Amino acid sequence: MKRFAAGPGFGMLAVLAACGSSSTGATPGTTADAGVPPPIAGCSVIHPGTAGLALKATLLVPGGPTAGEVLVDGTGTIACVGASCSGSAGYANATQIACTSAVVSPGFVNAHDHTDYDHQPPVDIGRTRYQHRDEWRTGADGAVAIKYQSYADDAKTNAAAELRFLLSGVTSVVGSGGVDGLVRNLAVSPYTNASMEGLTGKTVLFETFPLGDTNGTILTSGCLYPAIITTGSAFGEGVFAPHFAEGINPGAENEIVCAASPAVGLLTAQTTILHAVGTNARDVASIQSAGSKVVWAPRSNIALYGNTMPITEMKAAGVPIALGTDWLPSGSMNMLRELACADELNSKYFARAFDDEALLAMATSNSAAAMGFGNQIGTIATGMQADLVVFAAGSDKGWRTPIEASVEDVMLVLRGGKVLYGDATLVAGTNATGCEAMDVCGTHKSVCIDVPGVALADVQSVAQSTYPLFFCRGQTPTDEPTCIPYRDTYPNGTSATDQDGDGVPDAKDDCPTVFNPPRSMDGDVQSDVDGDGVGDACDGRPLDPGRH
Numbered sequence: 001m002k003r004f005a006a007g008p009g010f011g012m013l014a015v016l017a018a019c020g021s022s023s024t025g026a027t028p029g030t031t032a033d034a035g036v037p038p039p040i041a042g043c044s045v046i047h048p049g050t051a052g053l054a055l056k057a058t059l060l061v062p063g064g065p066t067a068g069e070v071l072v073d074g075t076g077t078i079a080c081v082g083a084s085c086s087g088s089a090g091y092a093n094a095t096q097i098a099c100t101s102a103v104v105s106p107g108f109v110n111a112h113d114h115t116d117y118d119h120q121p122p123v124d125i126g127r128t129r130y131q132h133r134d135e136w137r138t139g140a141d142g143a144v145a146i147k148y149q150s151y152a153d154d155a156k157t158n159a160a161a162e163l164r165f166l167l168s169g170v171t172s173v174v175g176s177g178g179v180d181g182l183v184r185n186l187a188v189s190p191y192t193n194a195s196m197e198g199l200t201g202k203t204v205l206f207e208t209f210p211l212g213d214t215n216g217t218i219l220t221s222g223c224l225y226p227a228i229i230t231t232g233s234a235f236g237e238g239v240f241a242p243h244f245a246e247g248i249n250p251g252a253e254n255e256i257v258c259a260a261s262p263a264v265g266l267l268t269a270q271t272t273i274l275h276a277v278g279t280n281a282r283d284v285a286s287i288q289s290a291g292s293k294v295v296w297a298p299r300s301n302i303a304l305y306g307n308t309m310p311i312t313e314m315k316a317a318g319v320p321i322a323l324g325t326d327w328l329p330s331g332s333m334n335m336l337r338e339l340a341c342a343d344e345l346n347s348k349y350f351a352r353a354f355d356d357e358a359l360l361a362m363a364t365s366n367s368a369a370a371m372g373f374g375n376q377i378g379t380i381a382t383g384m385q386a387d388l389v390v391f392a393a394g395s396d397k398g399w400r401t402p403i404e405a406s407v408e409d410v411m412l413v414l415r416g417g418k419v420l421y422g423d424a425t426l427v428a429g430t431n432a433t434g435c436e437a438m439d440v441c442g443t444h445k446s447v448c449i450d451v452p453g454v455a456l457a458d459v460q461s462v463a464q465s466t467y468p469l470f471f472c473r474g475q476t477p478t479d480e481p482t483c484i485p486y487r488d489t490y491p492n493g494t495s496a497t498d499q500d501g502d503g504v505p506d507a508k509d510d511c512p513t514v515f516n517p518p519r520s521m522d523g524d525v526q527s528d529v530d531g532d533g534v535g536d537a538c539d540g541r542p543l544d545p546g547r548h
Helices: 133-138 155-166 250-260 281-290 298-305 311-317 335-348 356-363 365-370 424-429 456-465
Strands: 043-047 053-061 064-072 078-082 095-106 108-113 170-175 205-207 240-244 272-275 293-296 321-323 388-392 410-415 418-423 436-440 443-447
Touching: 043 424, 053 388, 095 410, 095 424, 108 155, 108 321, 108 335, 108 356, 108 365, 155 170, 155 456, 170 410, 240 250, 250 281, 281 311, 293 365, 298 335, 311 321, 321 335, 321 356, 321 365, 335 356, 356 365, 410 424, 418 424, 424 443
Parallel strands: 053 095, 108 170, 205 240, 240 272, 272 293, 293 321
Antiparallel strands: 043 095, 053 064, 064 078, 095 388, 388 410, 410 418, 418 443, 436 443
8 A cells, every 4th residue: 555755743732631530620631621611412311231232313314304213133233223113133131321412323435544644733834825736745836745654564553543532423434544443444455354344345545646646747738647557456456545635736636637538447436536625617527427436535635725626516516525524634533523524515515405413424424435345235115234323413413413513522433243342331331342441532432442452551552642533622723724725815804794704705706605725727817618608616507608
């Protein structure tokens, strides 16, 4: 598996993550701020069992949030989903948990992260914004490169990165590194099922440099890249997940144009593109016609480029969109923060193009399907693996509960039916083994680390010297990269005269409510491929000048 070329290291932040502390202070990664109320909860073990688990709560199932039960059998498979599962085989022996103020969601599938780089804190990018990833990676085009550390190979460091995700409800990740146990890695290496934690089938080929351009090669036309991956290598295992079009200049777009060409043939129904920032309506049409999917990493894209994937164009074309964090140096620390970023952009910059169900699907069913595992995880349904998360909820027990959740709201996390984390009383009631106490924002939790040779104390020690495992409700993670689009041409955000904050006054904007700033890949004007005066971002038929 190829990795980023390591740059010079930068100083680690002196932040604490003494997660086992019993203090009631507000140190990030330890306990709650004074005066911040605890989450509304209401789960209890009503019947201890010997095998399996039955959860009675509001279930986030296809068709809408529904009060009912989900029964997990002894193999970790969902055996029943319904108003009641009491008549199902194994129910009498299952531990039964009833939740009056909680929802059960599919576990989050983080569709893109460089997990083995998550031992370093966010980079201080300042007001700099880039045109192409090779500018910040290598200093191409005269840019100032970002200094970042090399990848981590040791189990304790990577376990800390995975636990950070797990605490937010992640059960699977498509990452460039990791460990056996904790969060399941769908891109394990070597490409076998040895670490798939109960899943079957082929794994994901996570490819950082599918064009062989580790040296910073940027082309604005043609395909004379150093070493383009062959179709045999790309599609020999399962889903091919390449980094393409990470930037907003002609060099970024050319990667998609080249990949889509018949001679190269890297856009197929087995392709799930990571980033796809430098795309316009023509490129989106190529992605759609090939049956490819995309992974959106909004925070990292905004922080590095001041722009992100044209998600409204992807939606209009029917391209499935998954969600991923990218990496800690420029992305979100966990999926709850990435969902918060996506939600904010959707509301303020993309005219609420996606409803709450669609946003949550990006982090669950869409991500699972995009990586080839939609028939096993990502949805609460009979026969699926029991990757489940119980979130504390208020009066509105629906799709917004996970979107607005904080880490203290995560009451229980199951990966393939195995309890890995949750409120101490619930974990104890499930007869989970190998679990240790941990205080999270003033709530008593238990963590069941199933990584060989790694204990909770090891993970806490790593986090104490690198970056906290969590932050509490109302706290902004230390040095969190921005989710507010900015470049010199649109430095002021949204306003009464520029509703979408793209630097083009509403009176002159061809999509006044949908963010579509001029990009160098589009000749420094708003993208309108069919020339009909309606920008691609808000044109339902951007390749047909006769219809919108």
